[in-house]
Amino acid sequence: MLEPPREEQLASAFVDLADTLVQDFDVIGFLHTLAEHCVALLDIAAAGVLLATPGGRLVDAAASDERTRLLELASIEWDEGPCRDCYRTRTQVSDVSLGSEAARERWPRFAPRAVEAGFTSVVAAPLRLHDQVIGALNLFRDRPGPLDGSQVRLGQALADTATIGVLQQRAVSEQLTVSAQLQAALDSRIIIEQAKGYLAHRRDTGVEEAFTLMRRHARSHQVRLTEVARQVLQGTADTSLLVRRDP
Numbered sequence: 001m002l003e004p005p006r007e008e009q010l011a012s013a014f015v016d017l018a019d020t021l022v023q024d025f026d027v028i029g030f031l032h033t034l035a036e037h038c039v040a041l042l043d044i045a046a047a048g049v050l051l052a053t054p055g056g057r058l059v060d061a062a063a064s065d066e067r068t069r070l071l072e073l074a075s076i077e078w079d080e081g082p083c084r085d086c087y088r089t090r091t092q093v094s095d096v097s098l099g100s101e102a103a104r105e106r107w108p109r110f111a112p113r114a115v116e117a118g119f120t121s122v123v124a125a126p127l128r129l130h131d132q133v134i135g136a137l138n139l140f141r142d143r144p145g146p147l148d149g150s151q152v153r154l155g156q157a158l159a160d161t162a163t164i165g166v167l168q169q170r171a172v173s174e175q176l177t178v179s180a181q182l183q184a185a186l187d188s189r190i191i192i193e194q195a196k197g198y199l200a201h202r203r204d205t206g207v208e209e210a211f212t213l214m215r216r217h218a219r220s221h222q223v224r225l226t227e228v229a230r231q232v233l234q235g236t237a238d239t240s241l242l243v244r245r246d247p
Contacts, residue, residue: 006041013037017161025169027185028192029225031062032215034162038139039064041158042151045119045142048072049127050083051135053182058087061135061189066208067117068140074113081110082124083136090133092156093124095146118142125156127163134163188226195229203244217241 016033031049038047048063050072058076063069075081082093085106096103098119103111114122119140127135137159141147147155192214200210214232218225231237 009041013041013158014161017158017165019165026188026224026226027166027169028061028188029215029218030165031162032064032225034137034158035062035064038137038155038158042139042155043141043147044139044151044155046140048083048138048140049135050076050087050138051127051182051185052087052133053186058084058135059186059189061185066206066211068138071110071114071117071119072138075110078109080107081138082107082122083138086124086126086136087133090126090128090131092126092152093122095121095123095152097121097146114140120144121146123147123152123155125152125159127159127166129160129163129167132163132167134166137162188229191226191233192229195232199232199242202242205244213241 016037017030031051035047035049038044046064046068048068048071049061050058051061052058060069060072060076063072072081072083075083082096086093096106098111098114098121119142121141123139125137125139126133127137137155139147139152139155192211195214196207196211199205199214200207203210203213214228215225217223217238218228221228228237228241232242235242
């Protein structure tokens with residue numbers, strides 16, 4: 001199947017990232033969409049998103065694959081890495097070669113782990129609107145050479161659009177405060193991670209495949225990702241999702 005023209009992919013990405021004024025907005029699923037669009041549109045291997053709590057603590061929100069999620073979790077634990085620097089300085093972290101001495105001096109634990117995961121360089125873009133920064137987006141390459149400047153600008157534009165979407169949804173929400181909404185997002189993340197592990201064990205497959213199956217099921221049935229995760233954990237999800245059918 002041929003991919004749609006790049007112009008259509010770009011238009012689709014920005015429409016997806018602007019379409020947040022819905023009743024059952026799912027911030028975790030939304031940020032996974034951001035990561036997926038970044039991988040599809042930019043010359044990168046993976047993307048990860050960290051969100052900040054009202055107290056300024058960074059938490060992992062989304063990643064395009066499992067190795068990136070684990071790397072982001074390590075970054076939070078070590079309190080070092082491009083997303084952390086990006087959030088605290090409120091500016092982009094320019095293309096950094098992860099195998100360089102400078103990277104190892106800057107991030108003594110993160111840089112070697114990133115290289116071990118197969119990444120060669122990283123750019124971090126703030127999730128920002130004017131003076132407000134709510135997190136950061138990591139863009140990882142696995143090939144030599146820096147990310148082209150136009151691609152960095154596109155990555156920042158995607159991050160900015162996603163930020164506007166999140167803040168716009170918060171502004172119109174009458175039921176949740178910003179703090180409560182972030183807590184709900186973190187609770188959703190925990191449920192999704194539990195469901196990934198359970199489904200991977202049940203289907204005897206990897207967690208990435210299990211997550212892909214849940215995302216696909218949520219999209220095809222127009223159900224929130226968090227709700228699919230709950231159904232998986234409760235055993236009430238469709239049999240087609242819970243049971244592996246070997247060819």
